Structures are given as C-alpha cells and as structure tokens.
Amino acid sequence: xxxxxxxxxxxxxxxxxxxxxxxxxxxxxxxxxxxxxxxxxxxxxxxxxxxxxxxxxxxxxxxxxxxxxxxxxxxxxxxxxxxxxxxxxxxxxxxxxxxxxxxxxxxxxxxxxxxxxxxxxxxxxxxxxxxxxxxxxxxxxxxxxxxxxxxxxxxxxxxxxxxxxxxxxxxxxxxxxxxxxxxxxxxxxxxxxxxxxxxxxxxxxxxxxxxxxxxxxxxxxxxxxxxxxxxxxxxxxxxxxxxxxxxxxxxxxxxxxxxxxxxxxxxxxxxxxxxxxxxxxxxxxxxxxxxxxxxxxxxxxxxxxxxxxxxxxxxxxxxxxxxxxxxxxxxxxxxxxxxxxxxxxxxxxxxxxxxxxxxxxxxxxxxxxxxxxxxxxxxxxxxxxxxxxxxxxxxxxxxxxxxxxxxxxxxxxxxxxxxxxxxxxxxxxxxxxxxxxxxxxxxxxxxxxxxxxxxxxxxxxxxxxxx
Amino acid sequence: xxxxxxxxxxxxxxxxxxxxxxxxxxxxxxxxxxxxxxxxxxxxxxxxxxxxxxxxxxxxxxxxxxxxxxxxxxxxxxxxxxxxxxxxxxxxxxxxxxxxxxxxxxxxxxxxxxxxxxxxxxxxxxxxxxxxxxxxxxxxxxxxxxxxxxxxxxxxxxxxxxxxxxxxxxxxxxxxxxxxxxxxxxxxxxxxxxxxxxxxxxxxxxxxxxxxxxxxxxxxxxxxxxxxxxxxxxxxxxxxxxxxxxxxxxxxxxxxxxxxxxxxxxxxxxxxxxxxxxxxxxxxxxxxxxxxxxxxxxxxxxxxxxxxxxxxxxxxxxxxxxxxxxxxxxxxxxxxxxxxxxxxxxxxxxxxxxxxxxxxxxxxxxxxxxxxxxxxxxxxxxxxxxxxxxxxxxxxxxxxxxxxxxxxxxxxxxxxxxxxxxxxxxxxxxxxxxxxxxxxxxxxxxxxxxxxxxxxxxxx
Numbered sequence: 001x002x003x004x005x006x007x008x009x010x011x012x013x014x015x016x017x018x019x020x021x022x023x024x025x026x027x028x029x030x031x032x033x034x035x036x037x038x039x040x041x042x043x044x045x046x047x048x049x050x051x052x053x054x055x056x057x058x059x060x061x062x063x064x065x066x067x068x069x070x071x072x073x074x075x076x077x078x079x080x081x082x083x084x085x086x087x088x089x090x091x092x093x094x095x096x097x098x099x100x101x102x103x104x105x106x107x108x109x110x111x112x113x114x115x116x117x118x119x120x121x122x123x124x125x126x127x128x129x130x131x132x133x134x135x136x137x138x139x140x141x142x143x144x145x146x147x148x149x150x151x152x153x154x155x156x157x158x159x160x161x162x163x164x165x166x167x168x169x170x171x172x173x174x175x176x177x178x179x180x181x182x183x184x185x186x187x188x189x190x191x192x193x194x195x196x197x198x199x200x201x202x203x204x205x206x207x208x209x210x211x212x213x214x215x216x217x218x219x220x221x222x223x224x225x226x227x228x229x230x231x232x233x234x235x236x237x238x239x240x241x242x243x244x245x246x247x248x249x250x251x252x253x254x255x256x257x258x259x260x261x262x263x264x265x266x267x268x269x270x271x272x273x274x275x276x277x278x279x280x281x282x283x284x285x286x287x288x289x290x291x292x293x294x295x296x297x298x299x300x301x302x303x304x305x306x307x308x309x310x311x312x313x314x315x316x317x318x319x320x321x322x323x324x325x326x327x328x329x330x331x332x333x334x335x336x337x338x339x340x341x342x343x344x345x346x347x348x349x350x351x352x353x354x355x356x357x358x359x360x361x362x363x364x365x366x367x368x369x370x371x372x373x374x375x376x377x378x379x380x381x382x383x384x385x386x387x388x389x390x391x392x393x394x395x396x397x398x399x400x401x402x403x404x405x406x407x408x409x410x411x412x413x414x415x416x417x418x419x420x421x422x423x424x425x426x427x428x429x430x431x432x433x434x435x436x437x438x439x440x441x442x443x444x445x446x447x448x449x450x451x452x453x454x455x456x457x458x459x460x461x462x463x464x465x466x467x
Numbered sequence: 468x469x470x471x472x473x474x475x476x477x478x479x480x481x482x483x484x485x486x487x488x489x490x491x492x493x494x495x496x497x498x499x500x501x502x503x504x505x506x507x508x509x510x511x512x513x514x515x516x517x518x519x520x521x522x523x524x525x526x527x528x529x530x531x532x533x534x535x536x537x538x539x540x541x542x543x544x545x546x547x548x549x550x551x552x553x554x555x556x557x558x559x560x561x562x563x564x565x566x567x568x569x570x571x572x573x574x575x576x577x578x579x580x581x582x583x584x585x586x587x588x589x590x591x592x593x594x595x596x597x598x599x600x601x602x603x604x605x606x607x608x609x610x611x612x613x614x615x616x617x618x619x620x621x622x623x624x625x626x627x628x629x630x631x632x633x634x635x636x637x638x639x640x641x642x643x644x645x646x647x648x649x650x651x652x653x654x655x656x657x658x659x660x661x662x663x664x665x666x667x668x669x670x671x672x673x674x675x676x677x678x679x680x681x682x683x684x685x686x687x688x689x690x691x692x693x694x695x696x697x698x699x700x701x702x703x704x705x706x707x708x709x710x711x712x713x714x715x716x717x718x719x720x721x722x723x724x725x726x727x728x729x730x731x732x733x734x735x736x737x738x739x740x741x742x743x744x745x746x747x748x749x750x751x752x753x754x755x756x757x758x759x760x761x762x763x764x765x766x767x768x769x770x771x772x773x774x775x776x777x778x779x780x781x782x783x784x785x786x787x788x789x790x791x792x793x794x795x796x797x798x799x800x801x802x803x804x805x806x807x808x809x810x811x812x813x814x815x816x817x818x819x820x821x822x823x824x825x826x827x828x829x830x831x832x833x834x835x836x837x838x839x840x841x842x843x844x845x846x847x848x849x850x851x852x853x854x855x856x857x858x859x860x861x862x863x864x865x866x867x868x869x870x871x872x873x874x875x876x877x878x879x880x881x882x883x884x885x886x887x888x889x890x891x892x893x894x895x896x897x898x899x900x901x902x903x904x905x906x907x908x909x910x911x912x913x914x915x916x917x918x919x920x921x922x923x924x925x926x927x
Contacts, residue, residue, distance in 0.1 A: 052526075072525050073863050113790075121781055121850060124857045141861060170793065177796035177819040181746035184921075186638075284743075288633035319574035320558075321567060330567070333626025336634050356634045388575050395577015399594050402526055404865040 052402075054412065054422055057240075059250040061258035065238035066412045066422060067249055070405065074144040076242035077405040078154070079413050080257075081138075083235035084266045085131040086208035087347075088226060093218050095210020097136060097230075099168075099175060100223050101129040104138070106167035108156035113167050116153070125150035127157065133204055134346040135417070136230055141406060144243035147252075155256045158231060163223045176215050179207075190282040190290070190457040197280050198294060198453060202272045204348055228265075233257060235264040239412035241405040271347045277451040281460060289362035289458030290354070293369065296447050297342055297349030300418050306435050307443040308351075309342060313389045314381045314440075315373070315448075316340030316353060318396065321388070323372050328355060334365045351447055359458045366454070366461070377448035380441030394429045507873070508700035509883045512707060514716040515688030519873050519883060520703045521695035523866045529696030530867045531603045532592040533611075534874040536691070537684040539664070540586040540657035540725060540808070546680075548664020551584040552628050552672050553680050557591060558582075559620050561613040566620075569606045578603075586658055587807040588878035594867065597697045604710035611685050611714055621674050629670065632663050640741035641919055648737050648917035652752050655726045656808055686717030691877045695870040723880075725808060728754055731913040738918040746796070747824040748817035751831070751916040755908045757806040759880035766804045767892050768900040769812060769908070773802035774851040775843050775901070776834065777814060781850070783838070784814065788830050794822035798831060807879045812908060824918070835909050842902030855893050 058064045065080075086097040105120060105127055107113040120127060125142040127150075138158070142150035182188035192207060199205035210218075236257060240249055274294055298308040316324035316339045328338045338355035353373070357365040381389075401411040415424050508520045539550045560566040573580045578595035593603045636642040646661050653659030663669070692711065694703045731754060758766040777784040777800025788795035798816035814835060816827040862868040876886050 070525060072523075073860070075860060075864050077864075117781060121854070124853065126861075143857060143860060170790065173793070173819045174789070174796045177746055177817070181744075181817075183745045184743045186743060287637045288630065318579070320570040320580075321574050326567075329627055331623070333623040334630070336627055336631035356630065356638075358630055358633060388571065392574045392577050395575075395596065396579070397577070398526060398596075399528055399577060399579055403528060403594075403867070406864065 055246055056422055057246045057249050057253070059253040059258060061254045063233060063236070063238070063253040063257045065240050065249060065253055066416065067239075067244070067246060068241045068408055068412070069243075069245060070241060071243045073405070074243055075141065075405055076144055076147050076150075076240065076244050077139070077141050077409045078238065078240045079137065079139045079406070079409040080236060080238040081135045081413055081417060082230045082232070082264070083135050083346075083417075084230045084264060085133050085135045086206070087133050087203040087269045088230060088267055089203070089206070089208075089210070089214075090222070090267075092214055093210075093222055094206045094214040095175060095208070096218050096222055096226055097131040098208050098210065099172060099215070099218055100161075100226055101131050101136060102171040102175070103163055103167055103223065104129045104157040104161055106171065107162035107164050108153075109160040109162075111156065112162070112164065116156070119149070120153055123149035123153060125153065127154065129157075131208060133208065137413075139406070139409075147244065151252045151256060158256055159259060161223075161227060163220050163227075165220060168218075168220060168223070172215055172218070175209060176212065179209055179212060179215065186282065186284045186286065186457055187290070190280075190292075190455060193280055193282055194292065194455050197278050197455075198274045198350075199272060199348070200275060202347075203269055204272065204345070228261070230264060230266070232261045232264040234262055235266070236260070237413050237416035239409040239416070241409045241412075269347050274348055274350045274453070276453050278453040280453070280455040282455065282457045283460050284458060286458045287359060288356050289359040289456060289461075290356050291362065291366055291369065292455045292457075293353040293452045295351040295353075295373075295452050296450050297344065297351050298443070298447065299349055300344045304439065304443050304446070306431050307439040308447060310386060310389050310393065310432070310435055311376070311381070311440050311443045311447070312340055312342045312351060313393060314385050315376055317389075318400075319389075319392055323376065324353065324355075324369065327368055327372050328357075328365060332368070334358070334361060334368070338369070353452075362456065362458060363461055366456075370452075373448050373452075376444050378445075380437065380444050383437055386435075386437055386440055390432050390435070393432050397425070397428065507883060507887070510704065512687065512712050514712060514714060515686075516707070516711050516714075517691040517877060518703065518707055519691065519693045519877065520698070520700040521693070521866070521869045521873065522698065522700070523695060523863075523869070524697050527596055527697050528594060528866065529597045529600050529694060529698050530592060530594045530870045531600060531607070532590055532693040532695075532870050532874055533607050534588050534590045534691040534693065534878045535684060536587070536689050536720075536723070536878050537589055538585050538587040538878075539660065539662040541684070541723065542657070542660070545668060546672065546676055547660045548628065548662075548669040549672055549676050549680050550589055551663055552625065552669070553677055554582050554584045554589050554591075555624050555628060556616060556620070556677055556681075557610055557614065559624070560615050561610050562615060563609050563613060564606065569610070572602060572606060584662055585875075586662060588875065590874055590878075592867075592870075600694070600698060600703075601706045601710065604706055608710040608714055611687065611690070611711075614681060616674055616677055616681075618674055621672075621677065625669070625672060628663070629666070632666060632669065636661070636663065637666075640739060640743055643741075644737065644739040644917050644919050647739070648750070648752065648915060651735050651737050652754065652811060652915040654728060654731065656728050657725055658806075658808065658810075684720070686720075687711055687714045688716050689720055691874060693870045693874045693877075695866040695873075723807060728809060734912055735915045736918065737915065738920060740920045740922050742922045744919055744921045746817055747918065747920045748815065749824060749828050749916055749918050750813050750815035751828075751911075751914050752811045752813045753908050753910070753914050754809050755802065755812040755904075757808065757810040757879070758804045758876075758885070759807050760809050764892065764896060764900055765904055767889075767896050768904040769802045770804055770855070771848060771851050771893070771896055772838070772843075772901050772905055773800045773812065774854060775847050776800040776838055776905075778851070778854070783834050784816070784831060787834055788816060788827060792830060793820070794830060795819060795827050798827065805875045805879050805881075824920075828916075832911065835905070835911075838902070839905045839909055842905070843898050845898055848896070848898050848901065852893055852896070856890055859890060 055067045057067045089096040107116050124146045125140055127140045129138045140154050195205045298305055316322045324338045328335050335355045335357045340353045343350050343352055402408050510518050542549050573593055576595055576599050578593055580593040582591040595603055650659045755769055756765055784798040788798040795816045796819035800814045802812045803810050814831050816831050818824050818827045873886055
C-alpha cells in the first residue's frame with residue numbers, strides 16, 4: 001500500500017513499487033557539517049496543513065543529525081547510515097557486510113549475546129541493522145520513557161560489538177541455510193544470472209549474502225576490520241524523530257557516535273553502466289513467466305532527473321493509471337503486476353520493468369511491453385498525462401514518506417545521502433512543476449530508445465504462444 | 468540483514484495472514500492511557516453503517532477504509548474466489564463514473580488506494596489529504612451500489628486473478644503446500660478453502676455469480692467505515708451522512724453462522740517434495756478458538772503462549788533450537804486470533820547444518836510438551852505482556868496500523884471496546900491460564916503437520 005509495503009495481504013489487487021524519488025541508496029560521502037542550522041518549513045506546500053520543523057543538530061564532538069521533535073506519541077525513532085555496504089566485502093569474503101549486520105545484537109562491550117538481548121528487551125526497544133550495496137543502515141525504535149537505556153545499548157552496539165565466535169558461527173550457519181535454501185529457487189537463480197550479465201565483474205554483480213565458500217572463509221578479524229573501516233563519523237548520516245529535544249539529542253549523539261574515528265577507510269568502487277542489449281533465458285517449467293527488462297537510468301543529481309522520474313511514472317509507476325498497467329493488465333488481463341522503476345545506486349542507475357505473465361502468452365506480453373516503451377520513446381506523453389503525473393508526484397510525497405516516525409527518519413537519512421538540502425521538501429514541488437513536456441519527451445527518447453537487456457524466467461520463450 | 472530474519476516464518480506468514488501489515492495482524496492494540504487527541508469515536512448511520520474515527524493530527528494525511536463483513540469463508544459452495552474476484556471488480560465502471568476514474572481521482576492528488584480480501588472481510592482503502600476525504604467517500608459510496616458489470620469486464624479481470632493465483636500460489640511450492648495443509652487441518656470449516664479460490668472454480672466465475680454476490684453483501688448495513696488521521700469526528704459524521712448516508716439500507720443479513728469443525732481425532736501429515744526446495748521445513752497446526760469464539764481470557768492466553776513459545780529471538784523455540792542446540796536455522800510459533808470462527812495455532816522449524824528435519828521436529832515437540840506439563844514462568848509472562856503493550860504504543864505511530872486493527876476487529880465480531888480493553892485483558896492473564904490453553908489445545912494426536920521437502924527426499 002505504501003512505500004514500506006509489507007504485502008502480507010494475500011490479495012491486494014495492485015502493487016505499488018517504491019516511489020522512484022526515494023529509491024536512491026545514497027550518494028557522496030561528505031564531511032559532517034559543523035554549523036548548527038535550524039530551518040522551519042512546511043512539509044509540502046500542496047497540503048499546507050501545518051509546519052514540520054526539521055532541525056539540523058550538531059553535537060559538541062561534531063556529530064550532526066536532522067531532528068523532528070514530536071511528542072504526540074511517546075516514541076523516539078533513530079535511523080542512520082554509514083556509507084560503504086556490501087561493495088566493501090573483500091573478494092572471496094562476499095557476505096561479510098551482511099553477516100556483520102546480524103551481529104550487532106549478539107554481544108557488545110561487557111555484555112555477551114544473551115545479556116545484551118535481555119537488556120534490549122527490558123529496555124522496550126527494537127534495534128536492527130541491514131546492509132545495501134552502498135551502505136550499512138541502523139535503526140532503533142524506543143519508548144520515550146526508556147530512551148536512556150536504549151541509547152546506551154545502541155552506543156555499545158555501534159562502538160563495541162564483540163563479534164564473539166559462538167554468535168558468528170550461529171549467524172553464519174543461518175545465512176548458509178538461507179543460501180542453500182535458495183539454490184534451486186528460480187527467482188534467486190535468475191537474479192544472480194541477471195547481476196552477472198548486467199554488472200560483469202563489478203562488485204554489484206556479487207551476492208550480498210555471499211556463497212557457501214565465501215561465507216565459510218569469513219573470520220572474526222574480517223568483521224573487526226570492516227567495522228573499523230566503515231563505522232566512522234566521516235561516512236555517517238543520522239535522523240531522529242519523536243519525543244526528544246535538541247539539547248538531549250546532542251548528548252546522545254556524542255555518546256553513540258562521538259568517539260568513532262573521524263574518517264572511513266573504504267575501498268574505491270568504480271561507476272558502471274549496466275550492460276544492455278542482452279537476452280537472458282532462465283528456463284524452468286513454471287505456470288507463470290517472469291519478465292525483467294533494463295534500460296539506462298539517470299543519476300539522482302542529473303538535471304534531467306525529474307523529467308525522467310515523471311516519464312517513469314507515466315510508463316509504469318506507482319499509480320493504476322500508468323500506461324503499462326492499462327495496456328498489460330486492464331485491457332488484456334495478461335498480468336497481475338506490471339511496473340517500472342528508476343533505480344539509483346551510488347555507482348549505477350537503471351530503469352527496470354518487471355511483470356509476471358502466464359507462460360503460454362509470455363511472448364505476447366513481452367511484445368506489448370516493448371510496444372508501450374517504443375511509443376513513449378517516439379511520441380512522449382500527452383500534456384494531460386504530464387499534468388496529472390505532476391500532481392501525483394507532488395501529492396504522493398507526504399503519503400509515501402512521512403506517515404510514521406520511522407518513515408520520516410528513513411526519508412531524512414536519504415535526503416542527507418543524496419545531499420538534497422534540509423529545505424528540499426519545500427523546493428521539491430517547484431522542481432516538478434518546472435518540468436516541460438519537451439524535457440519529458442527528451443528523457444523518454446534518451447532512456448527508452450536503447451536496446452534493453454531482457455530476462456525471461458520460465459519455459460523457453462520460443463515455445464510460448466502455442467498455447 | 469535479510470537472510471537471518473527467519474525466512475521460513477516470513478514465508479508462512481505471507482501465505483497464512485491476510486492483513487496489509489502482518490506485524491500487527493494478530494495484536495489488536497491500544498495503549499493504556501490515550502491522549503485526548505487520539506480518542507476514538509464510533510457511531511452508526513441511520514442505514515446501519517458503522518463508523519469509527521481515529522484522530523491523528525501529526526501529518527496532513529487521512530486513511531479512509533470501508534470494510535465489508537464478507538470474506539471468502541462466506542462464499543457459496545463451488546464459487547471459491549468470488550469474494551476476492553469481486554474485490555477486483557469494484558474498481559470497474561459505475562453508473563456515474565467510468566472505469567479508472569476513481570483511480571485517477573486518487574492519483575491526481577497524490578493519494579494511494581488499494582483493497583484486500585481475507586476469510587472474514589473485504590476492505591477498500593484510500594490515503595489522501597484531508598481535503599479529499601469527501602471526494603473519496605462519494606466515490607466509495609457510489610461503488611457500493613452502482614457498479615456496472617459487463618461480460619467483457621468479467622472476462623479480462625478473471626484473467627488477472629488467474630495470473631494472481633499463478634503468481635502467489637502456483638509458482639511457489641510453500642504456498643502450494645500451505646493450501647493443502649489448510650484443506651487438511653480444516654475438515655469442515657470454510658477456512659479449508661483458499662481465499663484466492665481453487666483454480667478450476669475461479670475459471671468458471673461469471674457475471675451472474677458476481678451480481679448475486681454484490682446485491683447480497685455490498686450494503687451499508689454490512690459495512691464498517693474507518694477514518695484515521697487528520698480529521699475531527701464531527702466532520703467525518705457530516706461527510707458520511709452526506710455520502711454513505713444516502714445509500715439505502717439493504718435487507719437484514721442472516722447471522723454469519725458457518726459450518727464448524729467436528730471433533731478432530733487424528734494426527735495428519737501433508738507432504739510436498741519439489742525440485743525448487745533445497746532445505747526442508749515443517750509446520751504443525753492445531754485448531755484453537757479465536758478472539759470471537761474463545762471463552763473469556765482464552766484467546767489472550769493463546770496470544771501470550773505464542774509469544775513465549777515462539778514469538779521472537781527471546782522465545783523458547785528460538786533459544787532452544789537455534790541458539791542452544793544449534794540444530795535449526797529458524798523456529799517459532801504464531802496465533803492468528805482476529806478471526807470470526809475458530810482459528811489455527813502454528814509451530815514451525817527448519818534444520819541447519821547436519822541436523823535432520825526429524826531432529827528439529829522432535830525438539831519443537833519437546834518444547835511444546837514442556838510448556839504443556841510445566842507451564843511458563845512469571846518472568847516470561849511479564850516480558851511477553853510488556854512486548855504486547857509496547858507494540859501498542861508503536862502501532863499508534865502509524866495511522867493505517869490503527870485503522871487495520873479496528874477494521875479487522877469489527878469485521879470479525881468484535882467492537883471498539885474490545886480493542887480498547889485488550890491491554891487490560893492481556894495484563895490479567897495468569898501463568899495457570901497459559902498452561903491451561905497449551906494443555907487443552909496443543910495435543911499432537913489431533914494436529915496437522917506439513918512437510919516441504921527437496922525432491923530427492925520424496926517418499927522418506
């Protein structure tokens with residue numbers, strides 16, 4: 001339903017992909033600001049209901065966080081990211097960053113795994129860590145009245161993870177179980193094939209879970225080295241939402257992050273253009289064929305980002321009025337879900353279309369998808385489509401990104417990673433409204449005239465169409 | 468970290484629960500002390516439609532939901548899938564609006580909309596700016612009675628739900644197994660039939676079925692309106708009377724009395740071997756009462772039992788099998804209490820390393836047996852209660868969580884007070900009561916176990 005769709009609903013008829021404007025997983029790593037800023041503005045001029053104040057808070061030791069104070073629910077949410085995710089896994093140690101994220105609640109400082117988890121439970125807090133290709137994220141959600149205990153445990157986890165052998169072996173065994181469990185899963189097999197085909201030998205081609213061999217090779221020393229290289233103030237962005245004031249937060253920021261080393265020591269990762277114009281078939285005897293297509297993307301910082309974002313939305317974005325949704329599903333009933341998204345990573349960008357369609361008509365569905373793309377590339381959208389899509393993108397921001405403390409904190413971290421500025425939400429509608437029809441047509445032509453890479457997961461496509 | 472987070476539990480939940488937010492699906496929640504600005508109001512319209520307003524003024528957003536007290540378990544025999552199919556058809560043309568007009572009205576203002584179907588209810592929802600609430604209500608009230616269904620529309624949308632079935636069930640061995648476990652666990656109750664429907668019956672659903680279903684169930688006196696967000700109860704009342712209030716009351720529906728289970732006297736097993744599976748797993752299920760069918764306090768005790776036995780990484784199953792014995796990659800338990808009829812209680816596990824599935828199953832059975840014979844400790848019980856109370860406070864942070872909690876409770880025979888008093892009832896549960904429900908219901912001699920096995924283990 002929303003960006004964080006826990007689609008447990010067996011039967012939601014429509015699936016919305018994440019808003020393309022928040023897909024980006026982070027950008028440049030830059031030094032923390034030392035000035036204390038405090039800027040007042042509205043969430044969204046279009047809704048214009050009330051002010052949400054985002055403050056930039058900098059602690060005495062120089063740790064900066066964006067803060068939204070809100071006392072209506074007695075909860076504090078913190079989210080932060082250190083740049084450098086699974087791309088930092090050394091060759092042969094794939095899965096290292098992922099394994100590390102499983103160990104922060106498995107013992108820290110004086111507390112072993114059991115003691116730490118009991119304290120965390122008693123503190124009424126939930127803590128989680130996860131990695132992406134480009135970053136290691138941490139989150140904690142706590143009750144305001146127990147925030148001192150919660151922040152203290154977070155301090156231990158961030159600064160003094162123990163990486164004891166017993167938990168390492170246990171979590172490693174769980175990861176290994178997951179790797180083995182997916183070895184014959186068509187989707188997993190296909191996504192691994194896709195990553196190798198599109199990214200070659202770039203780190204993005206590797207599995208973030210690792211392999212049987214690479215997982216086995218990881219040692220306690222590897223974990224300590226990665227932690228030391230990544231957990232530094234230089235690569236850190238923090239957002240906090242909830243029942244906490246700026247002065248208190250400054251103390252907590254110094255406590256949790258103030259004693260980390262100033263600079264990260266990251267391996268350089270090259271930018272890469274996804275390799276297009278490939279046809280990949282992953283053949284399984286399945287009743288439904290998955291199709292995945294990639295065209296070139298556009299950088300989050302590029303001048304034509306918003307024209308491309310509007311174009312993507314018209315093609316197959318989060319609404320039920322998109323061209324792909326109308327042509328593939330509404331008119332022909334060929335699929336349950338079909339959508340397109342702009343994917344922005346630190347070192348690669350792409351426009352991805354995915355759908356699942358009955359195997360005996362997969363060739364027909366593929367033809368229609370390509371046709372829709374071709375027409376948009378040739379003729380661009382109509383004025384009416386563009387006007388409606390602008391209204392959607394402007395209005396959808398608050399609903400998709402600001403509907404809980406946790407999602408506000410997540411949004412504020414991404415804004416910092418993308419270096420968009422603390423007043424970005426105020427400016428965003430202006431950027432969208434300024435886009436012209438010609439700019440969207442140009443973006444469509446630029447991205448969609450390329451020959452895509454196409455992956456078919458199901459029976460051989462050549463045999464399709466025979467019923 | 469993704470792989471570690473109990474992939475098996477995730478898979479089981481994804482196909483067993485039908486709420487948008489499974490984290491909260493089984494926990495109707497509200498804190499002990501609610502600030503005035505969160506005070507929930509409920510009232511009835513003259514035509515019998517129930518209304519619940521949950522104020523939340525933190526963001527200029529409102530969640531608008533209409534829950535119909537009709538789900539797959541209410542379907543006529545031989546028409547499985549019609550409730551869910553009809554949910555899809557509600558997005559088609561009406562006498563006043565062409566197909567897609569409602570969707571465009573939502574997307575034009577940056578809103579989001581969707582719907583879902585479960586065994587006991589079907590819900591339609593939109594999240595928009597408060598200024599658009601009246602527009603949403605007028606569209607939603609319109610499609611309650613004015614839908615126009617043609618054979619063309621039926622045929623195309625039927626293809627979409629067949630594709631949905633292939634995507635959710637037929638392409639996924641765990642989902643195929645779950646369907647057949649349900650059909651075995653339930654010997655008589657309609658929960659034995661999948662919400663999405665059996666393929667061969669779905670293929671035959673037609674316009675006559677759809678129209679009959681619509682006319683019988685899509686009535687204001689069979690619906691609950693939930694509005695959560697930046698809005699006042701008086702405003703909601705005025706707008707609801709102006710829109711939904713104009714829809715004529717339908718004939719009174721008979722009480723939702725469905726076939727219930729006979730005595731279950733056997734231990735049953737269901738096995739699926741599939742080439743796509745490389746790590747085996749199992750789950751064992753029992754028939755237990757739901758919040759609606761339980762004697763006072765029993766469902767609360769079952770919720771706490773599920774939490775203590777297998778609710779997370781502090782639970783007995785996780786600590787024993789994953790941490791101490793080191794034989795499982797995952798192990799846990801859950802109870803889906805928000806159901807109209809009797810429901811299921813489930814334990815599950817999967818081996819890791821050299822351990823065998825049989826070892827994991829035996830260890831799970833041993834933990835169940837231990838709780839049946841020795842009960843739970845006061846400390847365990849207090850901590851489990853604290854986790855539930857905490858989850859209530861966290862739920863208030865997300866307005867659609869609150870809307871889902873109230874909607875699902877009211878659509879399964881509960882009321883607003885049931886939700887509000889739930890924390891107190893949880894607090895009152897004793898260790899003896901938890902032990903008693905474990906002993907009464909978790910009896911292996913009347914259980915159903917499903918095995919998902921790699922192909923080479925077929926026939927073992």
